[in-house]
Amino acid sequence: MKLILALFLALMAVPVAAQTALPPAPWADRQIPDAAQERKAKALMETIRCLTCQSQSIADSGASMAGDMRSEIRERIMQGEQPEAIRSWLISRYGDWVSYEPTAAPILWPLWAAPLLLLGLGLLLLRGRIRRKGQK
Amino acid sequence: MRKLLIWAPLVLFLAFVGLFASGLFQPDDRVIHSRLVGQSLPAFTLPAAASDRPALASTQLATGKPRLLNIFASWCVPCAAEAPQLMALKQAGVDIDAIAIRDARPDVDAFLRRNGNPYARIGLDARSGVQMALGSSGVPETFIIDGKGRIAYQHIGDIRADDVPMILDRLKDAS
Numbered sequence: 074m075k076l077i078l079a080l081f082l083a084l085m086a087v088p089v090a091a092q093t094a095l096p097p098a099p100w101a102d103r104q105i106p107d108a109a110q111e112r113k114a115k116a117l118m119e120t121i122r123c124l125t126c127q128s129q130s131i132a133d134s135g136a137s138m139a140g141d142m143r144s145e146i147r148e149r150i151m152q153g154e155q156p157e158a159i160r161s162w163l164i165s166r167y168g169d170w171v172s173y174e175p176t177a178a179p180i181l182w183p184l185w186a187a188p189l190l191l192l193g194l195g196l197l198l199l200r201g202r203i204r205r206k207g208q209k
Numbered sequence: 210m211r212k213l214l215i216w217a218p219l220v221l222f223l224a225f226v227g228l229f230a231s232g233l234f235q236p237d238d239r240v241i242h243s244r245l246v247g248q249s250l251p252a253f254t255l256p257a258a259a260s261d262r263p264a265l266a267s268t269q270l271a272t273g274k275p276r277l278l279n280i281f282a283s284w285c286v287p288c289a290a291e292a293p294q295l296m297a298l299k300q301a302g303v304d305i306d307a308i309a310i311r312d313a314r315p316d317v318d319a320f321l322r323r324n325g326n327p328y329a330r331i332g333l334d335a336r337s338g339v340q341m342a343l344g345s346s347g348v349p350e351t352f353i354i355d356g357k358g359r360i361a362y363q364h365i366g367d368i369r370a371d372d373v374p375m376i377l378d379r380l381k382d383a384s
Binding site: 095098124125127137138141142144145163164165166167168170171 | 239241242243244245311312313335336337338340341342343344346347
């Protein structure tokens with residue numbers, strides 16, 4: 074019985090052995106011991122886009138490349154690199170696309186101006202209302 | 210003025226419908242091109258990925274003659290599909306080096322035994338660090354490196370049989 078069981082287990086083990094058993098990068102799913110550094114790394118990871126699962130951040134994605142990117146970011150933060158320097162390094166490779174944080178590029182000026190425009194429009198409407206009330 | 214203003218919401222609504230419709234019907238391009246095309250290769254040194262091929266450093270790619278740098282992995286199915294095309298390019302006299310992503314030596318050896326080995330050197334990028342430095346977002350990808358070590362072209366996805374003449378042309382242009 075034991076022999077049969079051993080044989081059975083040995084046969085079952087074959088498909089497992091046929092796969093790459095490469096462990097995830099060391100800092101992919103492990104927090105930096107220093108809490109302040111981990112906060113910085115986490116904040117950056119939440120605004121970096123995953124290249125494999127393109128609508129997720131690398132903080133959310135389970136893709137192996139996202140794990141490698143998380144590890145890379147944590148290692149660089151531990152070496153004292155600033156999060157924005159890491160972001161611009163990534164942008165210089167993958168373009169603005171890789172970052173969820175809007176930049177100051179001219180194409181985004183309407184985005185930055187929108188709150189001011191909407192506020193101005195609101196004030197204008199408000200003024201009209203108040204004037205009308207005053208006339209009554 | 211007031212009469213015209215009444216139409217504003219409808220106009221705005223139609224503008225949004227138009228925007229969304231154009232987004233819906235436009236073909237989706239999810240390919241992320243490296244920003245380093247046209248610039249020099251970032252410096253790197255990688256250990257050997259296979260038992261019978263030497264390791265790879267970026268300095269070995271600026272040899273005065275354009276060459277291919279193939280990004281592959283033993284666990285990647287399209288990489289096996291492009292192997293015959295790489296072999297054909299090698300037979301046409303092209304020098305091909307490679308970087309194996311997130312791989313292990315026994316797996317790379319088995320992959321090369323199965324699919325043939327067109328590579329002169331193979332570096333192992335166990336944690337995708339060099340892949341990130343290259344601005345590459347997946348496997349397989351193939352870079353054309355000109356004689357001075359500059360990235361002349363990035364081919365994303367597997368090289369199909371009908372891509373081979375284009376790759377040969379671009380290699381000629383890069384020299």
